[in-house]
Amino acid sequence: MRRAVLTGIGMVTGFGDGWQVCWRNVLAGRSAVRQLDSVASSDLATQWGAPVTAFAPERYVNRRLLRQCTRNDRLAAVGAMLAVRDAAVDLDAVDRQRIGIVLSGGKEISDPEHLIAGSLAARDANSTADYRAFGAAASSVIHPLYYVEGLQSTALFTLSKLTGATGANGYFHGTAEASALAVARAANLVRTGEADLVLAGGADDRTSWWPLSQWDGLGVLSGRNDFGSTACRPFDLMRSGAAPGEGAVVLVLESAESAAARGAHVYAEIAGAATTFDPTGHLGSDRAGRPIAEAMIRAMGQAGEPCREVGVIVAHGNATRRGDLGEARGIRLAVGDSAAPALTCVKGATGELGASSGALNIAIAALTIDAGLVPSVTNLRQVDPILPAGGWIREYPVVGRVRTAIALASGLAGQRTAVVLRRPARQDRSGAGDE
Incomplete structure (x- = not known):
């Protein structure tokens, strides 16, 4: 079976276009969260978030195609074009029937x-x-075009038009778990030979009025507007929920053989993935963290390694009291008492990107492996003493060679997903090689 490697990262966040600007700000401990002008006069409890400002999709996509896209779809299109550019892949040199697209989103309707x-x-x-x-x-x-624009999977059509891709495809609707599942599905398409190259990830516009009004009363967003840009404090003693964000994260996955043949830069290998379900209830979290632990153990088993060997964990970290507690306990349950992986989370910096946040965590895990840098948890000032998992990175990034990382993603309805990334082996042009 072929190995699936990540060769391109396309990212749109509140920091701007491109993974580079997001990565620099995450490493610096900065936050893209600001006061939301669009809801300043509303009755919504959450007034701070991380919107994408100065968004200019026409720089990447022709205006005619953009006219039938909602903001969610436009974010996905820009993320995909940035990913293709970052991968330095000539799509004209690839059989279009061998190019796949697997996306996710939280889109429900057209523009209200x-x-x-x-x-x-x-x-x-x-x-x-x-x-x-x-x-x-x-x-x-x-x-x-209200109905056509409102179709959840419109972004699949848009990306197919942009890239000419006619191969395997799929769409996952949901929250963070959706884009993690999209990447896992894409990796399987590459491994099994159903596709040679796949664009995978997600897009979401959680700061738009419609989705924000839905989440505002669910108890997952911080109402501490007095905290300002530090409203989202994952795993902190003073955590009160996430800050809404928006953006897109799309990755280019291809076979190790293909990457080696064209001399592509490989960020990481997608080595395993698993998903479990937490039946605690809507918005609930198993306090012992068993579903999260099981997802991690299964994913690492697929990668052929025990959980205690993982070097970095990019946590979901939605900054709710119960969610962070269950996740921290699940991490400790999976890795054991003697392991000491570095633990990080980026929601304090980027906000909660909804359906694209799982892919964001995968991208951050890949960049951590590639750069040998583990970013700190933005806004983590005092780790809640009730949390069992040590190893949280605070204040400054940690330098070190990372071999294996896990990216976690949790859905609002109880889905728990873990994706394992591994440092790519040294390759010859056949894709074979050793660490």
């Missing part, structure tokens, strides 16, 4: 603004909704 005119037209004299009036007015006041 398109519904305003129809909603106003549907009001009767008592200001209540009249469905007959709405139906009669719909053809003239509702955006003609």
Whole structure:
């Protein structure tokens, strides 16, 4: 079976376009969280987040294609184009039927603004909704592409048009686990020979009014607006929830043979992945962390290594009281009492990127392996003493050669996903080689 390696990283975050600007700021301990102008006068409890500002997708995608895209889809398109550019791959030299696309997102509908005119037209004299009036007015006041734009997997079509890819594809709808599953699926496509190159990852716009209003009452976002840019404090004694963010993370995966043949830079190998389910309940978390531990153990088993050998863990870290506790206990349960992996998390810097945050953690794990640097946990000032897992990186990055890393991602409904990355072996042009 072939080995799947990561050769391109495309990233759009509140720090800007490209993984380089995000990585520099994460290493420096900075945060992209700022006051959200779009909700400043609303009744939402969360007023701080990490939006993508000065977003100019037309620099990467033609305007005609952009016209049928929502913001979520535009983020995905830019992330994909940045990934292809970073991988330095000539798509014209690849059989388009051998190029796959596996994406994820949290998109539910088209732009809610398109519904305003129809909603106003549907009001009767008592200001209540009249469905007959709405139906009669719909053809003239509702955006003609409202349904098409609102299809969850529209980004698949957009990326296929951009790249010419006609191979294996898939779409996962959800939160952090969705993009981690997309990357795991892409790696399997490469390993089994169903595809030679796959674009995989996710995009989400959690700071837009519609998704933000949904999450605001779930208890996962921080309402500590007095904390400002430090509102998201993963694993900290004063943690109160995540800060919403938006962005896209798309990765280029290909076979080790393909990467070696074209002399591509390899960030890391995707060595294993596993997913489990936490039945505690919606937004719940097993306090002992058993589902997270099991996902880690299975993923490392697929990679052929025991959990105690992992060097770095990029935690999900949603900064909720119960979520961080369950995750920390799960990590300790998986690696054992004697292991001492470096533990980090980036949500304090980037905000909660929803469906793209799993791919973000995978990208950070790959960069950690590639650069030999483990970033600190932004805003972690005092580790909660109730947390059992030591090894949290604070204040400054840690320098060291990293052989194996795990990226964790948890879904709101109980999904727990672990992806194992490994330092790539020295390769000859056949893709064979040794550490």
